[in-house]
Amino acid sequence: MKLYIYEHCPFCVKARMIFGLKNIPVSLQVLMNDDEATPIGMVGKKVAPILQKEDGGYMPESMDIVHYIDTHYGSPLVTGPVNPAIGKWLEANHPAAYPLVLPRNVNGKFAEFATPEARHYFIRKKEAASGSFEELLAHTPGLVKKVSQHLRELEPLIQQSNACNGELSDDDFHLFARLRSLTIVAGLEWPTRVAEYRDNMAKQTQVNLLTSVAQ
Known part of the structure; x- marks a missing residue:
């Protein structure tokens, strides 16, 4: 495949x-x-x-x-129920997380931006919808503070480091994908339980975090 x-x-x-x-x-x-x-x-x-x-x-x-x-392929693993509180957290976090992550992606040494044409395509499309990357970056201090608060609010929702609701569910795919995106942002404050979940899920799923290219 x-x-x-x-x-x-x-x-x-x-x-x-x-x-x-x-x-x-x-x-x-x-x-x-x-x-x-x-x-x-x-x-x-x-x-x-x-x-x-x-x-x-x-x-x-x-x-x-x-x-x-x-x-x-094999016995199903994604068998746990979802927690509406996780969905609400993701929804509340998006308005602050997206403008933090978006302008940093093009400087993250990702293969999809390996040519100037590909990089400029992304910038042109995203800036047309979200505003200039320069302006988004100017809001970094306030957004970092807000997302750090969101991460503190997430901590009590995480039941186990290998499954946010205690049993692997759709929530884990949505949540880890968001947390992984946020690892490209330097300066965020990660509570212990959230960091343990983030790191353990990265290991289990074999999906790299972006801390090495954090900005």
Whole structure:
């Protein structure tokens, strides 16, 4: 199987996680960010991740990939209930987390931005929707303070370091993907339990954190 991804993408992280959790071999293929033709040719639109299944067919949508792999390869692992409080936390965190992470991605040495054309494509598209990266970066101190507070509020919601609700659930895919994205931001304050969950999930899923390129 082959998984087409962007290295910075949290949706791609979700799809990658299930392969690591189940120790299922998969070939990771990084798409250049300005490559529209390849994903459109596979699934009719520019998206990632895209799974090329063993039968040659293509599947987009991160959680569809997660559930397909989990139910078709070995005994299911994602069997726990979701906690609405995790979903509410993710929703509340997004307005502060997104403008912190977004402008840092293009400087993160990700393969999808290896050419000037791919990097400029990303900047042009994202700035059109979210404003200039320079302006977003100017708000860093206040956003770092706000997200650090969010992380403190998350700590009591995490029941175990290998499953936020005590049993692996969809919440873990959404939550770890968000936390992994945030590791590109320097200066955040990570409470002990949140950091332990972040690090343990990275180890279990075999998905690298971004601390080495934090800015």
